[in-house]
Amino acid sequence: MALVRYTALLAGLVLLVVAPFTQATYGTYVLCSWLIFAIAAMGLNLTLGYAGQISLAQASFMGIGAYTTALMTMAGIHWAFSVAAGMGLCFVVGLVLGYPALRVQHHFLAFVTLAFTTLAFLVMRNEDWLTGGVYGLVGIPRPEFGPVSTMNQRNYYFFTLVIFLIAFAGFYWIVRSPWGRAFKALRENPIRANSLGVDTRMITLLAFAIGAAYGGLSGSLMAPLVQYIDPMSFTLIISLKILLMVVVGGSGYLFGPLLGAGLVIMLPEFLRFAENYYLMIYAGLVIVLMVYCPTGLIGLIEKTMTAFKAKRIERGDLKQGAQL
Amino acid sequence: MSEFMQVLISGLATGSIYALAAIGFTLLWQASQTINFAQGEFVMLPAFFVLIGMHVLGLGLLPAITLALVVSVALLGLVFKRVIIQPMLPHGVLPIVMATIALAILMRELVKEFYSAEAQPFPSMFSESTFRFLGATVSYQDVGNLVVSAIAITALQLFLGRTRTGRCMQATAQNPAVAEILGVNIQRMVLYTFMINAALATIASVLISPIYLAKFSIGEPIGLVAFLAAIVGGFNQVRGALAGGLLIGVIDNMSAAYLSSEYRIAGPMILLIIIVLLRPQGLLGTAEGRTV
Numbered sequence: 306m307a308l309v310r311y312t313a314l315l316a317g318l319v320l321l322v323v324a325p326f327t328q329a330t331y332g333t334y335v336l337c338s339w340l341i342f343a344i345a346a347m348g349l350n351l352t353l354g355y356a357g358q359i360s361l362a363q364a365s366f367m368g369i370g371a372y373t374t375a376l377m378t379m380a381g382i383h384w385a386f387s388v389a390a391g392m393g394l395c396f397v398v399g400l401v402l403g404y405p406a407l408r409v410q411h412h413f414l415a416f417v418t419l420a421f422t423t424l425a426f427l428v429m430r431n432e433d434w435l436t437g438g439v440y441g442l443v444g445i446p447r448p449e450f451g452p453v454s455t456m457n458q459r460n461y462y463f464f465t466l467v468i469f470l471i472a473f474a475g476f477y478w479i480v481r482s483p484w485g486r487a488f489k490a491l492r493e494n495p496i497r498a499n500s501l502g503v504d505t506r507m508i509t510l511l512a513f514a515i516g517a518a519y520g521g522l523s524g525s526l527m528a529p530l531v532q533y534i535d536p537m538s539f540t541l542i543i544s545l546k547i548l549l550m551v552v553v554g555g556s557g558y559l560f561g562p563l564l565g566a567g568l569v570i571m572l573p574e575f576l577r578f579a580e581n582y583y584l585m586i587y588a589g590l591v592i593v594l595m596v597y598c599p600t601g602l603i604g605l606i607e608k609t610m611t612a613f614k615a616k617r618i619e620r621g622d623l624k625q626g627a628q629l
Numbered sequence: 630m631s632e633f634m635q636v637l638i639s640g641l642a643t644g645s646i647y648a649l650a651a652i653g654f655t656l657l658w659q660a661s662q663t664i665n666f667a668q669g670e671f672v673m674l675p676a677f678f679v680l681i682g683m684h685v686l687g688l689g690l691l692p693a694i695t696l697a698l699v700v701s702v703a704l705l706g707l708v709f710k711r712v713i714i715q716p717m718l719p720h721g722v723l724p725i726v727m728a729t730i731a732l733a734i735l736m737r738e739l740v741k742e743f744y745s746a747e748a749q750p751f752p753s754m755f756s757e758s759t760f761r762f763l764g765a766t767v768s769y770q771d772v773g774n775l776v777v778s779a780i781a782i783t784a785l786q787l788f789l790g791r792t793r794t795g796r797c798m799q800a801t802a803q804n805p806a807v808a809e810i811l812g813v814n815i816q817r818m819v820l821y822t823f824m825i826n827a828a829l830a831t832i833a834s835v836l837i838s839p840i841y842l843a844k845f846s847i848g849e850p851i852g853l854v855a856f857l858a859a860i861v862g863g864f865n866q867v868r869g870a871l872a873g874g875l876l877i878g879v880i881d882n883m884s885a886a887y888l889s890s891e892y893r894i895a896g897p898m899i900l901l902i903i904i905v906l907l908r909p910q911g912l913l914g915t916a917e918g919r920t921v
Contacts, residue, residue: 359723405902409909415664415726416860417905420898431891545730552727585738591731596716599724 325462333458334530339570340462340469341526346550346562347476348519353548354556355480356512357492358406362418363547365425366395366517368539370524372429372436375445375534384448388525392518399517403510422541429536441535445528455529465526472522479515480559488512492557553594555603564602631764636886637879638762642771643840644858644878645778649833650851651858651870652782653826658864659802660822663714663725667733669852671827674736675701675834676751676843677744683752690752694835701831706824714823733848740845753839774836781832782871785825789867798822854881857897861904863911872913 325333349363370391377387405417429436436442447455448464455461479485487508490498499505528534546569554565572590576583598605650672657663665671675697682693713732717724755773759766789795800808801818809815833851841847854877862873877897884896904911 405906409905413860413905413909416856417902419856420901423898424895427892427895549727549730552723556723581742582738585735585742588731588735588738592713592728592735595724595728595731596713599717599720 321466325459330458333462335570335574337458337462337465337530338527339567340465341523341530342547342550342570343563343566344469344472344526345520345523345547346554346566347472348516348523349547349551350516350556350558350562351476351479351488351519352512352516353551354558354561355485355492356488356509358403358509358512359415360402360418360513360516361415361541361544361548362402362421362425363516363520364539364541364543365422366399366520367524367527367543367547368425368429368534368536369395369398370521371528371534371539372442372524373521374525374528375442376435378446378448378529379442379444384525384529388522391525392521395517395521395524396514399514400510402517403513406509406513407506419541419544422544426536426540429539436536439535441533443533445532445534447529447532461530465530468522468526472519476519477559484508484511549591553591553601555601558601558603561601561603568602632886634763634765635767636882638765638767639771640879640882641875642774642878643837643882644875645775646833646837646874647851647854647858647878648871648874649778649781649829649836650855651862651874652785652867653829654855654859655862655864655867655870656822656829657826658859660798660819661714661718662722663718664722664729665826666726666729666852667736667848668830668855669848669850670733670736671701671705671830671848672833672837672851672855673843673845673848674705674740675831676838677740677749679835679838680744680749680751680843690754694831697835698828698831701827702824704827705830706827707820709827710820710823733852737845737848744845746845748842748844751838751843754835770839777832777836781829782867785829786867794818794821854897857901860901860911863913866911866913869911869913873911876912 324336328336345363345367348366349360352358352360370388373391373394374384374387377390378384402418402421406414409417430439432438447461449455450464453460455464480488487498487503490501490503491505491508491512495505498508524539527538531538550565550569551562552565553568554563555561572587573583576586579586594601594605598608600607650668653671654665654668657665678697678700679690679693682688682696683690686693686696688696709732713728714725717728753770754777755770757768757770759768761767787795789799797808797813798818798821800811800813801815802822805815808818837851838847855874858873858877859870860873861876862871863869877900880896880900881893885893888896
């Protein structure tokens with residue numbers, strides 16, 4: 306089984322490396338935005354899927370990361386410093402936003418984070434002196450690393466891929482570490498986790514802060530890719546889109562958000578032939594998936610696999626309390 | 630002062646319509662722990678049923694409204710509950726949230742594609758002429774909206790408190806297991822709740838569309854305000870949602886009139902954060918016990 310898993314991972318990696326060579330500039334752009342949204346979804350997966358704290362603020366963290374990167378790189382500072390600043394800022398804001406989560410849960414938390422997204426959007430739109438208001442910021446430079454420029458779309462893809470792999474490795478490490486287990490304990494039963502010595506207060510805040518930092522990282526990659534940012538790219542709809550990626554892919558699964566982001570980003574491209582109807586088809590598919598399999602795509606795959614596996618069947622007449 | 634009165638009265642009139650949507654929202658939450666992210670679209674859609682009844686079938690305003698009520702209760706109540714919500718109920722809140730968000734997109738796109746993307750004028754049931762009251766100019770439309778919402782809410786309260794079915798619905802909301810043991814058909818009660826929600830949404834739709842025009846995208850702001858009203862007032866109380874709706878309507882109008890219009894929505898949002906942090910059960914709500 307382990308061999309199958311490693312081969313699959315390797316095959317996936319090879320596919321990721323080969324993919325841009327089969328695509329023109331636009332296809333490569335779509336691939337880039339898939340990886341970038343996958344990073345944001347990964348962060349939300351940590352907050353939601355592992356720690357069980359619902360957040361509708363991921364788009365505003367992307368926004369914070371994107372605006373920080375844009376402002377700093379346009380001022381001539383190298384991308385690497387701007388991404389550190391962006392992620393740091395998101396981490397701090399995430400910590401602060403985590404405080405309500407200590408008091409309220411579930412749908413209340415959803416609405417507090419929703420309110421935060423709306424407020425962040427208002428600030429981005431109305432504070433013209435900093436963010437350029439509705440017109441946004443234009444002409445964000447792409448990072449250069451020594452002689453290698455990322456102006457070429459394919460180069461930018463590989464740059465994104467490297468960052469993505471680092472982020473993924475970091476995520477894998479967090480989930481496997483004692484912290485990851487504490488996150489899961491928090492999701493499954495916060496009171497029991499607390500009684501077993503998990504500092505639920507710190508873990509809740511960390512779940513928010515780390516998830517937010519991932520959002521910031523994805524924003525920092527988004528700004529140089531599009532080279533133009535405006536407040537409309539970080540509205541509530543985008544937060545919901547990232548939430549959709551996590552839930553459709555399978556929240557709480559390592560590869561769930563990857564699949565989910567792929568579906569949410571790629572499906573519109575495949576449904577292009579349907580033109581105006583594509584959003585309808587798309588929404589219809591999501592409803593059907595949620596009704597038929599609420600655990601998302603990964604859950605669907607697992608469901609299908611167990612359907613084909615041989616099962617031990619209990620003899621009905623030997624069951625306890627069976628009536629003959 | 631007269632300006633203040635004017636802002637207050639029109640705030641109360643729109644607030645009472647918000648309250649209708651918010652009450653439906655809290656009813657669904659109480660009965661089945663369903664958070665309906667498509668609530669705004671539930672208010673948007675019936676107006677188009679009315680328009681179809683008038684322009685395609687050639688009915689008058691009142692028959693068209695009756696038709697819209699029947700269609701909405703069947704589609705947004707019965708079909709919504711049976712086909713979409715029922716299979717997901719055992720799986721917790723999140724899949725329902727995602728599915729209702731998708732449903733909202735679906736409804737919006739259907740209207741945009743098959744009716745019109747333009748804002749449609751919508752006939753009002755009341756005259757738009759005005760009269761003077763305490764120095765303020767008040768339109769009959771505002772008064773009519775207030776009266777109709779008040780009648781609808783009073784009727785709902787009487788139904789819930791004074792009839793056998795209504796009491797069974799309350800029992801279902803409070804403790805489904807015990808209610809079932811005592812012989813209440815809880816699935817049917819939940820279904821009634823969904824149908825009442827659809828009816829309230831239809832009334833809200835008919836009242837609000839003459840003001841904001843009928844448009845496919847109107848659902849998003851209305852849904853947001855309904856959530857706000859429900860949370861501010863208290864999620865588990867009908868009168869809480871009523872108070873929340875009125876309060877949000879007034880605050881929204883006040884901040885548009887006296888603060889900057891750019892940060893108009895920020896007022897209600899900040900109120901929301903403060904309420905959730907200081908009094909999570911809402912202004913009139915009672916705290917829900919937590920289970921281990």
